[in-house]
Amino acid sequence: MSSNGTELPKAKDLWYKLSPEALSRRPSPLKTAFKYAVDPRIVSLGGGLPLPAYFPFESISATAPEPPFSTYNNAELAKDAPMISVSVDRYNHANDPGVIPLATAMQYGQSDGCKPLLAWIYEHTKLVHNPPYSNWGCLMTVGNTQGLDAALRLLCSRGDSIIAEEYTFSSAMETAHAQGVKSVPVKVDLEGILPDELDAQLKSWDGPLPKFLYTIPTGQNPTGGTLSNERRKAVYDVLSKYDIMIVEDEPYYFLQMDTYVPGISDKAPPTPPTVQEDPKKYKTFLSKLITSYLSLDVDGRVLRLDSFSKVMAPGTRLGWIVGQEPLIERLTRQNEVSIQTPAGFSQAIVYSLLSKWGQDGYLDWLIELRKEYTHRRNVCLDALNKYFIEPSSYAPKGLGEYVEWIGPTAGMFFWLKFDARKHPSFGKLSPLEIEAQIYETAIEHGVLFIPGSWFRADQEPVDVKAIPGAGDDASFFFRGTFATVPQEQLIRGVELFAETIAAEFAAK
Amino acid sequence: MSSNGTELPKAKDLWYKLSPEALSRRPSPLKTAFKYAVDPRIVSLGGGLPLPAYFPFESISATAPEPPFSTYNNAELAKDAPMISVSVDRYNHANDPGVIPLATAMQYGQSDGCKPLLAWIYEHTKLVHNPPYSNWGCLMTVGNTQGLDAALRLLCSRGDSIIAEEYTFSSAMETAHAQGVKSVPVKVDLEGILPDELDAQLKSWDGPLPKFLYTIPTGQNPTGGTLSNERRKAVYDVLSKYDIMIVEDEPYYFLQMDTYVPGISDKAPPTPPTVQEDPKKYKTFLSKLITSYLSLDVDGRVLRLDSFSKVMAPGTRLGWIVGQEPLIERLTRQNEVSIQTPAGFSQAIVYSLLSKWGQDGYLDWLIELRKEYTHRRNVCLDALNKYFIEPSSYAPKGLGEYVEWIGPTAGMFFWLKFDARKHPSFGKLSPLEIEAQIYETAIEHGVLFIPGSWFRADQEPVDVKAIPGAGDDASFFFRGTFATVPQEQLIRGVELFAETIAAEFAAK
Incomplete structure (x- = not known):
């Protein structure tokens, strides 16, 4: 449903975009038997699942700061920051919906991710991006590097090409290179892609068109540029015109910052208001975020790579892809025969924390991080002015x-x-x-x-x-x-x- | 060094076995700058690593049974089983060698795995398999499914073939299939591969020889067969003769069992002796293990896929590959642009536990599991006799x-x-x-x-x-x-x- 209550249309059928590898993937027949393996009326001697009683982990727990956060002091967690503890036991005898017990999280399971975490991510995505078509879905990855590897396998074959910002994340280019996929640079200025240059480049393209644009539109690596809403819309329209897919890699999306004012870093960063002080706090935060390609994606041609690496920790190895369901289904088949699913410890701990924080608490965390990164950016720009200009x-x-x-x-x-x-x-x-x-x-x-x-x-x-x-x-x-x-x-x-x-x- | 102190020879140079994909992988130039980023004399504004102070995890901990284990009672952990707790903090101010602090484990880092865990795995591999050449190494994976995906990308291109036991793990075959690699069955009996049949099949092979044998030699999935030491040696010699690589997938290796005696399941399984009762306990256990292909591998043609999935829990998503260093180096390049490294939570928790247990404690755990699985096998075979034969x-x-x-x-x-x-x-x-x-x-x-x-x-x-x-x-x-x-x-x-x-x- 769209925000005004009308039914959204489905994504365009882009099945013809799939690589031979993606097309040839078949569901495991063993997975078709899975419905019987979990049917309580049936004794399953089917799947090769070790008994959870044999996992040598009785419980795990983690200590984390508690929302609302005003917990950082010059990039160190304040000693008196209020903390919460999350704990995950082998079983969930109390049926706590905020917990994925180790018996589930540490077992073989859903290749697209543990259901409760996936549902949380879906809700978060709806809140932040609200994609403008009906049949979108999510799938967990072990981070955006693997997400891009998966996207390349989904859409490209050796000899194909993609386009990317002239200067971009070199590991991403190496991922493509090793798969025999050529990266062709697109002209950028200090903000990002120039839509007219892109249009001209595709118009005069020699040979088969590139399979997708790989782009980091927000806080780009390495340039730090963030493409304006207007240019994003223009870039989307150009790619739609040439029927080219978009892979938006957005690890830095929530590290968007307040306006820089020279000299501001002398002051301690202002503490964000509490929800009591500003009841519209979350709405304001969300409304200020830049428009993602996903939220413009009427065609279903965007695969969005998201991750906890930069807003929690790289070592969670938890990322996710959002895109149209038929493509997510193919990526699920791919997970089945590669990573299977992210680590259970990660899914269990992060889900427990998110579930305790709640969607608003997570936004609180992001607001706190934004405050910290804004301050660090201010310190940096003030230092650049001082040492390079003065x-x-x-x-x-x-x-x-x-x-x-x-x-x-x-x-x-x-x-x-x-x-x-x-x-x-x-x-x-x-x-x-x-x-x-x-x-x-x-x-x-x-x-x-x-x-x-x-x-x-x-x-x-x-x-x-x-x-x-x-x-x-x-x-x-x-x-x-x-x-x-x-x-x-x-x-x-x-x-x-x-x-x-x-x-x-x-x-x- | 070999066990008698002489220097072992290096593995054969098998670089020509690599796929175009594996050959084309280049080290990230950013990784070459990593040595400066960790040099205390240099201020690094180089790498894009988030500050560990911003990881929202102050500490994690896990509760696990304590060795020696006599802790199971009809497949449930005994209520009074002695437990230990392992705890991992953000920093490791005490420089405890048994801990990978979250600041390290949850940060971007070594693509082959966290150094202390990797060192532990290396020591374990030496203890159990002692490969008969000098330049072998290990690299962490997120489990054997991904390990096989990586091995296929390392050695095969679309149109190539591999050989595998006539009946085998279907997901493994699907992994190959989607990469455009054909699996050709090798005749087996109820124990496993028949070396003479394999020889005859390769002798009359039509077209380019298969790139490798994919095999599950111990507790094979699905047949449960375990190939004898003699047949393993014979299979190795056949493959060496035709210069074919071996990928041995050994998730069940430590679930080797004592001899079955009909009716034995009525009795509770005997408690393994303590090390006080049997000082040679670990030596005996190790000496009874079947010979791995890795331990026969004078050429360096084996990639061994190992994992904690079946001996700890699938959700650790922690596996590793052992093989000759030049191939491990290529796989490290591959990790860099796909999974990066297993989840930090997994590496930190599992390493803390292994480090507290020690190599002997881990063997104790495996001995306990072997006891449990032996008993379950006995129950199963007694039931088969009762319901199918009597x-x-x-x-x-x-x-x-x-x-x-x-x-x-x-x-x-x-x-x-x-x-x-x-x-x-x-x-x-x-x-x-x-x-x-x-x-x-x-x-x-x-x-x-x-x-x-x-x-x-x-x-x-x-x-x-x-x-x-x-x-x-x-x-x-x-x-x-x-x-x-x-x-x-x-x-x-x-x-x-x-x-x-x-x-x-x-x-x-």
């Missing part, structure tokens, strides 16, 4: 003529664009040779930034010797992150890199 | 003329072979039609057994109408398990199936 002992006129950036509004990354033409070695060294030299110099100087060329979507060996004459081609980039180190080190890291840049460009 | 109200002469089996010596399964020629519909119905009819009749009668044809290695649609004249082709099979239901239900299930068989064959 005059300093190592750069009396500042470094503004060599470098530019836009302040990220989501994610973990910032992206510095340098003008190689201003470097004293320009002409003798190519921009990428200068980039490589700065990478090494920075490490010698005690700071690690990642060279932008490592994220090139095409991932062919780069000819670092090529020396362009002028123009855009004389740019190079570095990726930094404000997520990984404590605040003091973040500031120190920016300072060290500024010193490196000053020394590198000084001889000019 | 005269009964529904079968005054017993059912011995219709059915045969061999008592399994490992695993979870038993395999009943029926003679279709004795069925009243033989001639009108094919053996497989009779099998299908019995499957349905059994369900109506309240018991689930799985038809043998569901496990055919070739997995092509079976022509159930084909009516063979006589001979072996007039056999059909059913798989049962003694692992899944409590003892009383196991006995009842066998009785119900015997009644079904009696009614089915009665009209003759």
